Amino acid sequence: MIPSQFDYVKVRSVDEAVAALTEHGEDAKLLAGGHSLLPIMKLRLAVPSVLIDISGIRDLSYVRVEGDEVAIGAGTRHFELERSEVARTEVPLLPHTAGRVGDPQVRHRGTLGGTVAHSDPASDLPTALLALGGTVVLQGPGGRREVPVTEFWTGFFETAMSPDELVVELRVPRTGTAGWGYEKFTRRENDWPIVAAAAVQGRVALANMGGSVLRASATEEALAGGASIADAAALADQGTSPTADMHADQEYRRHLARLLTRRALEKAAAA
Amino acid sequence: MQVSITVNGQQRTDEVEPRLLLAHYLRETCGLTATNIGCDSTSCGACTVVVDGLSVKSCTVLAAQTDGSQVTTLEGLSGPDGEMHPMQAAFRAEHGLQCGFCTPGMVMAAIGVLADNPDPSDREVREGLEGNLCRCTGYHNIVRAVRAAATSGPSAGQVPQAQEVQA
Ligand SMILES: Cc1cc2nc3c(=O)[nH]c(=O)nc-3n(C[C@H](O)[C@H](O)[C@H](O)COP(=O)(O)OP(=O)(O)OC[C@H]3O[C@@H](n4cnc5c(N)ncnc54)[C@H](O)[C@@H]3O)c2cc1C
Ligand code: FES
Ligand code: FES
Numbered sequence: 433m434i435p436s437q438f439d440y441v442k443v444r445s446v447d448e449a450v451a452a453l454t455e456h457g458e459d460a461k462l463l464a465g466g467h468s469l470l471p472i473m474k475l476r477l478a479v480p481s482v483l484i485d486i487s488g489i490r491d492l493s494y495v496r497v498e499g500d501e502v503a504i505g506a507g508t509r510h511f512e513l514e515r516s517e518v519a520r521t522e523v524p525l526l527p528h529t530a531g532r533v534g535d536p537q538v539r540h541r542g543t544l545g546g547t548v549a550h551s552d553p554a555s556d557l558p559t560a561l562l563a564l565g566g567t568v569v570l571q572g573p574g575g576r577r578e579v580p581v582t583e584f585w586t587g588f589f590e591t592a593m594s595p596d597e598l599v600v601e602l603r604v605p606r607t608g609t610a611g612w613g614y615e616k617f618t619r620r621e622n623d624w625p626i627v628a629a630a631a632v633q634g635r636v637a638l639a640n641m642g643g644s645v646l647r648a649s650a651t652e653e654a655l656a657g658g659a660s661i662a663d664a665a666a667l668a669d670q671g672t673s674p675t676a677d678m679h680a681d682q683e684y685r686r687h688l689a690r691l692l693t694r695r696a697l698e699k700a701a702a703a
Numbered sequence: 704m705q706v707s708i709t710v711n712g713q714q715r716t717d718e719v720e721p722r723l724l725l726a727h728y729l730r731e732t733c734g735l736t737a738t739n740i741g742c743d744s745t746s747c748g749a750c751t752v753v754v755d756g757l758s759v760k761s762c763t764v765l766a767a768q769t770d771g772s773q774v775t776t777l778e779g780l781s782g783p784d785g786e787m788h789p790m791q792a793a794f795r796a797e798h799g800l801q802c803g804f805c806t807p808g809m810v811m812a813a814i815g816v817l818a819d820n821p822d823p824s825d826r827e828v829r830e831g832l833e834g835n836l837c838r839c840t841g842y843h844n845i846v847r848a849v850r851a852a853a854t855s856g857p858s859a860g861q862v863p864q865a866q867e868v869q870a
Contacts, residue, residue, distance in 0.1 A: 437720070442767075466764065466765065466768065467745065511757075536816075536819075536831060537748065537758050537759050537815075538834065540758060541759055622833045622834050
């Protein structure tokens with residue numbers, strides 16, 4: 433399968449990327465690792481007329497401590513996040529989750545900014561980021577702005593980002609030695625989650641239980657009110673609207689959400 | 704557009720369409736047909752090659768994205784005298800293939816497994832090859848081959864003229 437024709441522009445800086453987005457308008461798409469975009473272009477589900485390759489912007493790839501937060505460049509590839517010593521010490525949930533994405537070849541290409549911008553409700557890293565809290569840093573013609581992760585993913589492949597902006601950084605609170613858990617259920621090891629649950633510091637996020645990644649708020653409230661893990665996890669699917677597909681029907685997804693939430697919370701508590 | 708890519712140690716410059724996939728560039732532009740296209744959808748790993756020291760699925764990379772890169776395919780593994788790479792030799796000795804369709808991608812991915820971890824357990828080999836499907840062998844002999852290659856020295860985890868694997 434061959435994508436339809438497009439012009440290819442390689443940019444070397446964030447400013448050049450913003451300028452190219454402004455120039456080419458809505459027909460343009462950013463290309464990072466290409467591991468979500470190229471498959472859908474090959475199926476002609478996306479037919480951008482211009483691809484703006486941002487993978488050559490080297491200063492978008494870093495993981496570093498800044499005050500109480502860890503800042504991660506949008507161009508950081510999944511395998512780089514997985515192996516980052518800073519991430520392993522300061523926010524271990526993230527590198528663990530990065531290691532659960534796809535297979536090694538996918539992790540060698542895919543980027544954090546790409547998976548965040550793509551907004552697939554069945555994606556791993558956005559789920560972990562939503563449980564951690566923090567902000568998505570965007571840059572556009574008007575400069576930089578920050579959007580809390582809780583407001584970023586607005587629906588199925590939809591975000592709070594406008595078409596002339598790009599994700600430049602993710603900022604998450606340092607969790608250090610606080611317990612965490614990530615539970616992902618798949619049929620094949622290198623697949624997207626059928627359902628996944630991330631838990632850290634009393635917050636729980638779920639993958640594939642609705643139009644976007646979402647927080648299990650009923651569980652969080654119950655935990656805050658002193659409920660046991662078992663009782664709180666039994667509420668994990670409240671307020672969710674999972675879809676049915678060949679892997680699982682809605683009731684099975686609800687069951688998985690409760691089960692995986694309990695396991696993730698138990699892991700977090702055991703640390 | 705023009706791309707300059709070092710393929711198996713030889714630098715070449717070609718005029719390509721931006722939409723040309725690396726797998727097609729290697730097979731059709733370069734005439735290197737060891738790299739197979741199986742699923743064409745990033746699932747089977749048959750098209751795995753090594754780009755700048757990292758295993759990638761060439762059906763999901765544009766040739767344009769590898770402009771300025773070093774690409775190694777199965778053809779680039781053997782020495783000038785035709786001597787097999789230690790990973791190829793191990794696949795042969797341990798019967799790590801039957802029909803051979805998955806083999807070029809499997810060998811390239813397996814080199815990547817040893818680049819990350821020079822002495823993997825059976826489980827680590829299986830996890831490292833999770834992106835590569837084989838319809839014939841049932842994987843046992845592939846795992847054996849990779850572990851045998853690991854005992855043959857560090858070159859089993861390297862491609863010739865490889866640059867340092869980025870960490
Ligand atoms: C076989 C396979 C298995 C996979 N398995 C999993 C899995 O188990 N779990 C999982 O979570 N994911 C999985 N993925 C998806 C993978 O994580 C992708 O790499 C990721 O979703 C997208 O990152 P990318 O850098 O490749 O983005 P691209 O494909 O380059 O881009 C994706 C979208 O984001 C936009 N974009 C990219 N970068 C930016 C930016 N900085 N700012 C604004 N917009 C941007 C693009 O325009 C495009 O619309 C899998 C993919 C494949 C092919
Ligand atoms: S042909 Fe590329 S992964 Fe199957
Ligand atoms: S040997 Fe036939 S597919 Fe692997």
